[in-house]
Amino acid sequence: MHPNELTLNDYADDALTGATRAEVERHLESCEVCRGVVDDLRAITRATRTLTPIDPPAAAWLRLAAQIRREPTAKPSAPETAPSSIGGHLRRWGWLAAAAVIAIATVVGLRLGPMATRHAAPASAPAVESAPSADAQSVESELRQAEAHYDKAIKGLEQITNAGQGALDPKTAATLQKNLSVIDQAISESRAAVQSEPNSEPAQASLLDNFKMKISLLQDTVSLINEMRKGNDAGAARIVSGLKNKGE
Amino acid sequence: MPFPSKELTGRPERSEKDLVARCQAGDVDAFETLYRSQAARIYALASRMAGSADEGEDLLQEIFLQAYRKLGSFNGNSSVGTWLYRLALNHCLDFVRSKQAKMGKITDTLDAEASVEPSAKRETPIARIDLQRAIERLPAGCREAFVLHDVEGFDHREVGEMLGIAEGTSKSQVFKARMKLRAMLPR
Amino acid sequence: MRLRLSFVLAGLALGTAAAAAQEPGAHAAARERMAPAVSRVATHAYQGRDRGQDQTERFSRKIKLGRDGRVSVQNISGDITVTAGGGDEVSIEAVKHARGDQSQLASVHIDVDERSGRVDVRTTHTARNDRVSVDFTVVVPASASVDVKSVSGNLKVTGAHGVVRAESVSGNVTTADTPQLENAKSVSGDVSLSGAAAVSDGDLSASSVSGNVIAKGVRARGLDLGSVSGDVTITDAACDRLSVKSVSGSVEYSGGISKGGRYEINSHSGDVRLVLANPAGFELSASSFSGSIRSELPMTIGGDADRRDRGDAGHRRGGMNNHSMQATYGDGSATVTVRTFSGNVVIAKR
Numbered sequence: 001m002h003p004n005e006l007t008l009n010d011y012a013d014d015a016l017t018g019a020t021r022a023e024v025e026r027h028l029e030s031c032e033v034c035r036g037v038v039d040d041l042r043a044i045t046r047a048t049r050t051l052t053p054i055d056p057p058a059a060a061w062l063r064l065a066a067q068i069r070r071e072p073t074a075k076p077s078a079p080e081t082a083p084s085s086i087g088g089h090l091r092r093w094g095w096l097a098a099a100a101v102i103a104i105a106t107v108v109g110l111r112l113g114p115m116a117t118r119h120a121a122p123a124s125a126p127a128v129e130s131a132p133s134a135d136a137q138s139v140e141s142e143l144r145q146a147e148a149h150y151d152k153a154i155k156g157l158e159q160i161t162n163a164g165q166g167a168l169d170p171k172t173a174a175t176l177q178k179n180l181s182v183i184d185q186a187i188s189e190s191r192a193a194v195q196s197e198p199n200s201e202p203a204q205a206s207l208l209d210n211f212k213m214k215i216s217l218l219q220d221t222v223s224l225i226n227e228m229r230k231g232n233d234a235g236a237a238r239i240v241s242g243l244k245n246k247g248e
Numbered sequence: 249m250p251f252p253s254k255e256l257t258g259r260p261e262r263s264e265k266d267l268v269a270r271c272q273a274g275d276v277d278a279f280e281t282l283y284r285s286q287a288a289r290i291y292a293l294a295s296r297m298a299g300s301a302d303e304g305e306d307l308l309q310e311i312f313l314q315a316y317r318k319l320g321s322f323n324g325n326s327s328v329g330t331w332l333y334r335l336a337l338n339h340c341l342d343f344v345r346s347k348q349a350k351m352g353k354i355t356d357t358l359d360a361e362a363s364v365e366p367s368a369k370r371e372t373p374i375a376r377i378d379l380q381r382a383i384e385r386l387p388a389g390c391r392e393a394f395v396l397h398d399v400e401g402f403d404h405r406e407v408g409e410m411l412g413i414a415e416g417t418s419k420s421q422v423f424k425a426r427m428k429l430r431a432m433l434p435r
Numbered sequence: 436m437r438l439r440l441s442f443v444l445a446g447l448a449l450g451t452a453a454a455a456a457q458e459p460g461a462h463a464a465a466r467e468r469m470a471p472a473v474s475r476v477a478t479h480a481y482q483g484r485d486r487g488q489d490q491t492e493r494f495s496r497k498i499k500l501g502r503d504g505r506v507s508v509q510n511i512s513g514d515i516t517v518t519a520g521g522g523d524e525v526s527i528e529a530v531k532h533a534r535g536d537q538s539q540l541a542s543v544h545i546d547v548d549e550r551s552g553r554v555d556v557r558t559t560h561t562a563r564n565d566r567v568s569v570d571f572t573v574v575v576p577a578s579a580s581v582d583v584k585s586v587s588g589n590l591k592v593t594g595a596h597g598v599v600r601a602e603s604v605s606g607n608v609t610t611a612d613t614p615q616l617e618n619a620k621s622v623s624g625d626v627s628l629s630g631a632a633a634v635s636d637g638d639l640s641a642s643s644v645s646g647n648v649i650a651k652g653v654r655a656r657g658l659d660l661g662s663v664s665g666d667v668t669i670t671d672a673a674c675d676r677l678s679v680k681s682v683s684g685s686v687e688y689s690g691g692i693s694k695g696g697r698y699e700i701n702s703h704s705g706d707v708r709l710v711l712a713n714p715a716g717f718e719l720s721a722s723s724f725s726g727s728i729r730s731e732l733p734m735t736i737g738g739d740a741d742r743r744d745r746g747d748a749g750h751r752r753g754g755m756n757n758h759s760m761q762a763t764y765g766d767g768s769a770t771v772t773v774r775t776f777s778g779n780v781v782i783a784k785r
Contacts, residue, residue, distance in 0.1 A: 009423045025710040031338070047379050048398045053288035054295065056308055061283060065276060066307050068316050073274040111469065138351045169587065172605050175623040175645045179663040182683050186703040190776060193724050206776040209701060213682060217663065224604070224622075236602065431550075 002034055003076040004028060012041035062149075143194065143204060157218035164225035176221050183214045268328050283312055286329055290336045296395045297340040299384050307343060311336045337400075341410055344392050373421050382432040386425050393418050394425035490537050494529040498554050503597060506575045506584035513568035514606070515583045518596030520574040525554045527573040535566065543567040555639050565662045580615075587622070598634055607646070621646050628653060638676075649683070651659055666679070666705065681705050685778065689785070692717050696769040706778045709771070712785035716765025721773040723758045728773075730782040734762035 003011075004145050009015050011024045028035050068074050161176075168176070190207035197203055270278035290311055295304025315332055322331055386394060396407045397418065407418040436489050463644065500506070506525055508515050513532070518528070527547070533539040548555040568588070575581060580597030583590050586599050589606040592599050592613060599613045607624040610616055616631040619639040625646040633639035633655030635649050640659040641648050647665040650658075651670065658678040660667050665684045672690030677698040679686050685705035692698060692714035721728045 005427065006420065007425055009426065037430075041426055044379075044426050044429050044433075045398060051292070051379065051399055053291040055288050056305060060287070060291075060305050060308055061280065064283070064312050065280065067309070067313055068276055068279060071274075071316065074276055075274040149288040169605070171587075172622055175605070179644050179682075182664045186682050186776065189703070190724075193776070197573070200724060202722045202774065202776065205722070205774060206703060206724060209774070210703060213663070213680070434548075 002031065005037065008034055008037050009041055010070075012038045012045070121141065143207070147191075147211070150215065153215055154211075154218065155224060157215070161218060161221050161225065164222070167225045168221075172224075176217070176224075180214065180217060180221075183210055183217065186210045186216065265324070266327055268319065268322060268324070271316070272322075278315060282328065282332075286332050287312070290332065293333075293336055293395070293400065294340055296380075296383055296399060297344060297392055299388060299391055301384070301385065303343075307336075307340060311339045314339065328333075338412075344388070345412070347388060378433055379429070382429050385432060386428055390421040390425040390428065392419035394429075397422045398426070444532065449715045490531075490533040490540055492531040492540050494527070494531070496547060498525045498527070498547070498549055499523060500525045500554055500576055500579065501552060502576070502578050503552070503580070504576065504578075505553045505555075505580045505582065505597070506556075506573065508571055508573060508584070510558050510569060510571060510583075510585040510588055511560055512587050512758075513558070513570045513585065514588045514590070515571045515573070515585055516591045517571075517573045517575060517581050517583060517593070517595060519577040519579070519596065519612075521577065523576050524574075525576070525579070526574040527554075529556075530570045531567055532570070533567040539771060541568050543569060545569065618642075620757070625649065627651075631655075633657065653690075692769050692771065694768050697772075698769065699772045701774045702778045703776045704778055705775070707773050707775055707780045709773070709782045710785050711782065714764065715769050716763070716767050717769035717771045718767040719760060719762045719764065719771045719773070719782070721760045721771075721782075723775040723778065723780060725777045726758060726775050726779040728758055728760045728780040730760065731784045732764050732782055734764045736760070736762050 007016070007020075011021065011028075016024060028038065047175065187207065187210045190203060190210055193200065193203035194207055267278055267282055271282055287308065291304055291308045292310065294307035295301045298304050298307060311332075315335055318335070322328065383391065383395070383399075392411060393407055393413075396402045396410060397404060402410070404415045404418040406423070407413075407422075408415040411418065413421070439702045490557045496535045501523060504525075506517070508517070529545055531540050531543060542561050544559045544561065546555075546559060548557070556571070558572075570588075575595055577594065578596050580599065581592050581595040582598075582600045583592060584602045585606055586603070587605045588603060589609070590601045590603050591609045592601050593611045594613070596614055598615045598617050599610060599619075600617050601608045601610060601619045603621045605619060605623045605625055608619045608621050608626045610619055610628045612630040612632060613628075614632045615634045616628065616639050617634055617637065619626050619628055620641065621643045623645045624643060624646070626641045626643050627649045628641055629651040630647075631639060631650065631653045636656055638657035638659050639653060639655040641650060642659075642661045643665050645665055646662065648660050648662050648667045650660065650669045652671045653669065654673045656674065657678075658669070658672065658674040659678045660669065661678075661680040662684050664680045665681065667679050667681050667684060667686045669679070669687065672688065673693070674690070675693050677688065677696070677700070679688065679700045681702045683704050684702065685707070686700050686702050686708070687708045688698075688700065689710035689712075692711055694715040695732070696715070696717075698717075700709070706726070714732075719730070719734065721730075724756040771784075
């Protein structure tokens with residue numbers, strides 16, 4: 001009695017003609033159920049046509065840029081790091097540095113690029129040193145560049161979280177703040193360790209791990225704030241699925 | 249968080265030619281401009297085809313890296329956007345095909361799930377975000393056909409060619425996807 | 436038949452036992468009013484003027500749900516407890532609590548959305564700053580998948596055999612006997628799992644920001660656990676891939692190492708303890724900036740390329756430079772990577 005659904009689908013697409021089409025139309029006049037199917041199919045097609053391009057996460061460009069800068073033809077805007085025997089290790093950091101920075105740069109209207117480290121640490125120098133010669137120095141400068149990127153991202157994220165804290169309930173806001181401080185403490189310790197022993201791999205690894213951890217927590221805080229703001233409190237809980245220590 | 253996608257300014261042809269030339273010469277900043285003008289469209293295609301935002305991001309990266317390397321062979325017969333889109337589409341199709349190779353070909357059969365119980369009229373309009381999420385949850389097989397036909401606008405014959413299936417199979421896969429979406433979307 | 440209904444519950448809610456007695460009648464009446472197309476049933480409750488006392492309303496509903504159905508409950512304020520029962524029904528009991536004005540109860544709606552194979556329950560708060568919470572007690576068929584979320588409420592899921600996800604912002608999350616646990620997360624609450632396994636071939640994730648993560652009796656291909664300031668304790672675990680991270684919390688993993696598996700544990704200042712019973716062979720790569728590293732297992736110091744015959748494991752401590760241990764146990768097929776900044780690392784034998 002009812003036309004099969006594939007036929008209704010064709011009808012919804014205006015792909016039926018002549019007698020078949022007329023038959024279906026007659027049926028639809030008296031059948032609410034089939035009308036519902038056709039209406040739904042058309043609603044889906046209409047909605048699908050409104051789908052727009054999707055902005056990728058800003059981290060995507062940074063990762064890409066890091067890879068492109070390693071291409072033989074690329075002319076990077078930042079000074080090149082000297083080749084070193086720890087080459088593989090440095091490349092890994094380069095990737096991490098790029099991966100750290102997020103949408104923030106655009107949100108706060110800043111151009112990406114090296115900048116002086118935010119915290120005035122004793123051995124602090126401008127973030128990127130020009131053409132370091134020794135291996136140890138290139139390791140340090142690469143690390144400082146990574147730090148600079150992380151710092152920038154963190155600063156931007158912090159601006160957003162500070163502005164948006166009101167959207168979170170006080171207890172959650174306090175928990176997140178406290179844990180950000182825990183990570184900050186860890187970052188200071190790692191930084192001090194790197195300064196006192198620049199060649200120590202555990203020190204370097206811990207610094208970068210802690211940066212990643214901070215970014216991850218800040219990102220998730222921002223998402224949580226956004227969800228709360230939308231008044232979609234239940235949606236906020238969905239965000240919690242991102243609130244974990246993001247590893248790789 | 250969205251970033252403002254930069255439009256290419258100035259007379260399109262002229263500035264595009266310049267931009268491409270600079271990219272070909274290794275200017276990373278110029279490539280960034282190109283990226284910003286095209287990434288959203290490519291990312292949408294990739295994540296919808298792959299069914300996940302994460303895989304979409306990986307594909308986005310691979311696609312643009314490939315584009316950077318192949319720009320040398322771009323001859324200006326089409327706009328760089330179209331060239332990039334074709335490159336992206338091929339890359340996504342390769343991805344889909346290799347996934348299928350592991351999971352089995354798309355067949356023509358419609359499983360029982362596809363039939364939906366009769367129901368009352370839809371009350372709420374379909375929110376874009378719900379639709380986007382629902383598309384990502386479509387099973388592989390019908391998802392790609394749906395994305396190519398309903399989202400990207402290719403006809404069933406073209407979809408069949410791209411996915412290596414019969415035109416009729418493309419039709420039934422798109423139908424299957426629509427029915428699944430219908431079941432998934434909130435009323 | 437698909438129904439979409441939202442209830443503003445009737446009933447004289449005077450916070451006394453008498454109110455509960457009223458409930459069946461009101462409930463039955465509400466049910467009779469239901470028809471397929473009805474979207475909202477509103478009845479006006481007695482406007483009590485009892486300020487400061489806990490006002491409550493009860494809500495009760497049973498819905499048939501076939502095998503392998505999905506049940507989701509989204510709540511904003513209030514606990515959710517889900518238990519698997521026999522049978523093919525979902526039974527939902529909800530209690531609304533409001534401090535103060537009775538009319539506040541009406542500002543929170545409980546929507547129940549029923550579709551073939553799915554039951555979705557949601558609370559919607561229409562007034563800002565209401566102080567209404569809703570506690571849910573739900574019994575689901577054993578094969579059901581369960582998805583529970585609350586912003587500020589404790590979650591507990593026991594015995595559901597379908598895919599389980601439980602997420603809270605400021606509540607504790609507790610799961611037990613869930614053979615397909617996908618994730619259990621909280622921001623400020625503790626996350627406790629017992630008798631959990633992952634969805635086949637998938638990962639099991641559990642994390643908190645400030646709370647502890649405790650997992651007892653877990654089996655998964657991949658285990659992904661973490662906390663920022665909380666401790667992570669895993670006992671009786673079997674997995675092929677492990678990733679555990681904490682910043683200031685300690686980590687203890689007491690479980691198996693499987694052949695060819697990859698295990699990675701990081702903590703900044705917390706101690707890391709691995710207690711391994713009959714592990715498969717593994718290559719250990721442990722490093723700490725200032726913490727000590729010690730292994731009770733008989734290991735060969737150095738990697739494959741640098742084998743020296745040793746009896747007991749080497750033991751490094753103190754000092755200003757790298758603290759690291761590269762050692763091999765057995766055939767070295769699996770990889771165990773432990774990194775801390777200042778925490779001590781101990782690999783113990785069971």
